[in-house]
Amino acid sequence: MSTTYIARDSATMLKRNLLHVRRYPSLSIMLVAQPILFLLLFVYVFGGTLGAGLPGQAGGGDRGDYLVFITPGILFLTVASVALGTAISTATDMTTGIIARFRTMNIARLSVLTGHVLGAVIRTGFAVVIVAAVAFGLGFRSDAGPLGWLGAIGLLMLIAFALTWLTVGMGLAADSVETASNTPLFLMILPFVSSSFVPTDAMPAGLRQFAEYQPFTPMINTLRALVTGTRTDSDLWFAIGWAALIALLGYLWSRRLFLRVPAK
Amino acid sequence: MTATRPAIEVSGLTKSYGDHTVLAGVDLTVPAGTVYALLGPNGAGKTTIVNILSTLLAPGDGEVRVAGFDVRREPAGVRAAIGVTGQFSAIDELLTGRENLRLMADLAHLDRVTATTAVTVLLARFDLVDAADRRAQTYSGGMKRRLDLAMTLITRPRLIFLDEPTAGLDPRSRRQLWGIVREQIADGVTVLLTTQYLEEADQLADRIGVLDRGRLVAEGTAAELKRRVPGGHVSVQFTDAAGLFAAAAAHPQASTDVETLTLQMPSDGSIAGLRRVLHDLDDDGVAGLTVGAADLDDVFLALTGRAAEAPAAEDVPA
Numbered sequence: 001m002s003t004t005y006i007a008r009d010s011a012t013m014l015k016r017n018l019l020h021v022r023r024y025p026s027l028s029i030m031l032v033a034q035p036i037l038f039l040l041l042f043v044y045v046f047g048g049t050l051g052a053g054l055p056g057q058a059g060g061g062d063r064g065d066y067l068v069f070i071t072p073g074i075l076f077l078t079v080a081s082v083a084l085g086t087a088i089s090t091a092t093d094m095t096t097g098i099i100a101r102f103r104t105m106n107i108a109r110l111s112v113l114t115g116h117v118l119g120a121v122i123r124t125g126f127a128v129v130i131v132a133a134v135a136f137g138l139g140f141r142s143d144a145g146p147l148g149w150l151g152a153i154g155l156l157m158l159i160a161f162a163l164t165w166l167t168v169g170m171g172l173a174a175d176s177v178e179t180a181s182n183t184p185l186f187l188m189i190l191p192f193v194s195s196s197f198v199p200t201d202a203m204p205a206g207l208r209q210f211a212e213y214q215p216f217t218p219m220i221n222t223l224r225a226l227v228t229g230t231r232t233d234s235d236l237w238f239a240i241g242w243a244a245l246i247a248l249l250g251y252l253w254s255r256r257l258f259l260r261v262p263a264k
Numbered sequence: 265m266t267a268t269r270p271a272i273e274v275s276g277l278t279k280s281y282g283d284h285t286v287l288a289g290v291d292l293t294v295p296a297g298t299v300y301a302l303l304g305p306n307g308a309g310k311t312t313i314v315n316i317l318s319t320l321l322a323p324g325d326g327e328v329r330v331a332g333f334d335v336r337r338e339p340a341g342v343r344a345a346i347g348v349t350g351q352f353s354a355i356d357e358l359l360t361g362r363e364n365l366r367l368m369a370d371l372a373h374l375d376r377v378t379a380t381t382a383v384t385v386l387l388a389r390f391d392l393v394d395a396a397d398r399r400a401q402t403y404s405g406g407m408k409r410r411l412d413l414a415m416t417l418i419t420r421p422r423l424i425f426l427d428e429p430t431a432g433l434d435p436r437s438r439r440q441l442w443g444i445v446r447e448q449i450a451d452g453v454t455v456l457l458t459t460q461y462l463e464e465a466d467q468l469a470d471r472i473g474v475l476d477r478g479r480l481v482a483e484g485t486a487a488e489l490k491r492r493v494p495g496g497h498v499s500v501q502f503t504d505a506a507g508l509f510a511a512a513a514a515h516p517q518a519s520t521d522v523e524t525l526t527l528q529m530p531s532d533g534s535i536a537g538l539r540r541v542l543h544d545l546d547d548d549g550v551a552g553l554t555v556g557a558a559d560l561d562d563v564f565l566a567l568t569g570r571a572a573e574a575p576a577a578e579d580v581p582a
Contacts, residue, residue, distance in 0.1 A: 005373060012370040016356065023358045023399065101354035101415070104318045106343035107371050 009108040013115025014122075020089070021123065031085040032127045034188075035078040036134050042074075042197065043067050043138060055199060064139055071135045072152075072223035073196025076216065078131045079124050079156055080187040083163035086120040090171025091180030113172075113254055117164045124160035128153065143229030152226040155239060159219055162243040163187060165250030172257035196220050215242035269332050271296040271423045271454035272317060277326035279312055279478075286312045287324065288478040294471075296422075299455040301465035304475035305564070310458035311351065313475075314427045317456065318348045331423055347421030351428040353408045354415070357401035361392050361411050364400055365418055372419040386414040390444065406437030413444060423454040430464060442467055462486075462563055474567055482567050492566050498531045498541050499554040507549035514544055530565060531555070 021028055042050070043063060051066030061069075093099060093116070102112050132140075144152075167184045174180035193210060194200070194217040200208050211217060218238035225232040272294040279287040287309045294300040302310045315321035317330050319339040328334070333341035348354070355364050365386055369379035387396050390410040395403060400411060409429065416424055426445065430438040445468055449455060459465050465472045466486040474482040474489065482489060502508040502525045511527050512520045518529040531537050538555065 008373065009371060012367065015370075016359070016367055019363060020358050096356070097350065097352045097354040098356045100320060100350060100352075101348065102371075103320055104343055104346065104348045105371055105419070106340055 006108040006111065006114075009111035010114040010118065013111045014118045015115075017089075017115045017119030018122070021119065027085055027088070028123060028127075031081045031123075032078070032130055034081045035074050035127075035131050038077055039070070039074045039131070039134060039138070042070055050198065053198070053202065055201070067135065067138055067140055068142060068228060069224075070197055071132075071140050072227055073191055073194070073220050074135065075128055075131060075152070075156060075223060075227070076159070076191055076196065076220050077188065078127050079160045079163060080184075080191065082120055082124045082127050083160065083167045084181075084184045084187060085123075086116055086164050087167035087171040087174070087180045087184045088177060090116050090168050091174045091177045094172060095177065110255060110258060113168050113258055116168055117161065120164040121157055121160045124164075125153070125157065128156050142227060144227050145229065148226045148229050151232075152223055155219070155222060155226065155243075158240065158243045158247075162247035162250065165247050165254055167250075169250050169253040169257060172254055190214060190216055191220065194220055195224075215246065218242065269296070270294055271298075271331060272300075272456060273327070273329040274313075274317075275327045277313070277316065277328055278324040279309075279316065279321070280324060286478050287316075289326070290475075290478070290480055292473065292480065294454060294456060296454050297452045298470045299449055299457065299468055301469035301472045302456070302458040302475050303460070303462060303465045303472050303563070304458075305460060307477075308475040309478040310475055311427055312478075314348070314350070314425050314456070314458060317342075318346055318425055319343055345422050347416035347419055347424045349409075349412050349416045349424070349426050349429055351431050353412050355400050355408060355411050358399060360397050360399055361403070361407075362387065362396040364411060364415055368415045368418045374418075382418050386418055390414045391440070406433055406440065409433060409437065409441060410444070413441065417448065421453070423456070424448065426455060426457045428458055428460065431460070438464075462489075466490075474563060476564070476568050482563075489563060492563070496531060496556050497528050497562055498538060499526055499528045499556060500541075500545065500550055501526045501552040501554075503549055503551045507546075511544065515541075525551070530562060 043066060047063040047066040051061040051063050051069075054061040054065055054069055090113070093112070099112065108114075167187070170183045171180045174183060191197075193207065194214060195211065196216075200211040200217070203211055218235040219242065221235040222232050222239040224230075225235070270293050272292060274290055274292040277287055277290040277292075278285070290309075290313065292300075292313075302313060304310050312321065316323045316328060316335065319335055319342050323335060328336070330342045331345035333339075333345070335342055356367065359367065362383060365383040366379060369382055374382060387393050390413070392407065392411060392414070395407060400408065403411065413426075413429070429445070430441050433441065442464070445455065445457075449468070455468070457465070457468060469486065472484065472486055472489055473480045482492070500511065502511065505522065505525060508520065508522070508525050508527060512518060515527065515529050518527050520527055529541055531541065542553075
């Protein structure tokens with residue numbers, strides 16, 4: 001009978017999750033501040049030099065060109081940052097007594113996790129809008145139409161959904177909240193070894209192959225195409241495929257961790 | 265589940281972690297509409313039994329049926345019938361009392377009107393109206409426990425588990441909670457209660473099972489158990505350690521507490537028995553004297569021949 005109530009129980013747990021966010025806003029603020037700081041750092045500290053190295057412009061580009069180049073990567077970092085926070089909030093939640101109560105109730109078993117994931121996707125939506133607004137404030141302009149932006153937001157939501165199932169699993173697997181705040185850090189590091197901040201052509205062989213084939217690169221390339229108004233190519237299907245695969249594995253892993261009979 | 269079917273049927277239940285046996289074959293039957301107390305010290309296996317009965321923990325061997333459902337094969341049926349208040353507060357501290365209750369009402373799939381009414385009624389009944397819109401983390405221990413119990417009851421379970429419901433509460437909160445539990449009993453709800461206090465079992469339960477090292481060593485009504493420990497105990501507090509040790513040597517059956525310089529001796533409750541104890545004592549070496557009614561320690565001593573202590577150096581998982 002519990003399957004009948006998956007949607008309703010998940011909605012209830014989402015409500016709980018959003019109340020938590022309202023009661024504990026500092027974590028959300030920190031998670032949005034992170035990508036904004038990276039954006040400012042890269043544009044104003046490194047942007048002049050790195051912009052000059054961008055291909056495709058006569059005599060290299062400038063700071064403004066670099067802002068356009070890295071905005072998709074920063075939007076991706078925003079998603080990763082919120083996902084990282086979900087590992088922490090899931091691990092924290094698991095230490096509270098109410099989880100045991102949920103387990104003794106006849107409710108959709110995974111609804112508490114679904115609440116975390118849906119809450120994170122909604123938070124990501126807000127965070128992406130804030131970060132994009134900052135990028136516009138700094139002078140980001142492109143030929144992208146509403147359709148491009150809509151596509152970008154859709155893809156970002158999909159990526160958020162995928163990465164969050166993964167970080168929920170990390171939160172469940174962590175033996176402490178501290179561990180949970182460390183394990184997902186690679187989500188913040190991997191985008192640096194991709195096409196986010198510099199074109200992969202500039203990397204030495206080996207690293208370049210890694211950067212070209214790692215799952216985040218097609219996601220970032222597609223985002224770049226969508227927000228700069230250029231054509232998406234086969235990267236789009238790789239981006240969607242990778243996101244779907246990460247979501248599925250993250251879900252199955254989280255499910256297994258949550259449903260295993262507690263050892264204690 | 266038919267009306268005559270017991271709410272809880274347990275036979276031959278075992279549970280162990282590696283070499284460490286927590287439950288060594290427990291048989292337990294709780295008829296519907298009655299209150300059963302599991303009495304025992306820390307580490308006796310009380311919480312393990314509650315966790316197995318409430319589907320939190322898989323049983324080892326044995327048959328376990330709760331509300332007519334097999335805990336292994338039909339956990340959803342069990343969960344639909346039960347409510348659990350554990351010894352660690354199962355409330356959401358970031359939410360207010362009202363939101364906590366509403367969360368439970370929503371998860372119990374009550375409709376909007378019923379849920380709102382139930383929340384209002386329970387807040388009033390559990391004396392939480394003034395605190396209803398404050399975060400639960402600001403509540404006192406007694407308030408948290410009341411909220412916890414209210415959350416358990418909002419789903420109207422037919423069977424509730426109360427795992428040491430008054431542990432750590434002051435006497436006033438304890439009595440208040442007992443009052444609430446009694447109202448439930450009057451409504452015909454079946455209760456399985458665990459406690460370390462004979463008085464609590466005495467106050468609430470129809471039958472009491474004494475649990476020791478994973479085994480039920482005695483079962484009966486409070487009166488039946490107390491008949492086996494007629495007199496309680498005499499405690500003598502000494503002014504110095506020398507006096508304590510001298511008296512301890514003279515009364516080998518007594519338990520010694522060096523920190524408080526107290527010697528506790530079993531007593532049969534008779535004047536003659538009390539006189540025998542006092543005979544050996546000097547007025548100037550004694551700081552205080554208490555004659556106490558039978559408590560769990562006395563029951564334990566009488567039933568097992570040793571003091572009610574958790575097995576040494578074995579930190580039994582919750």
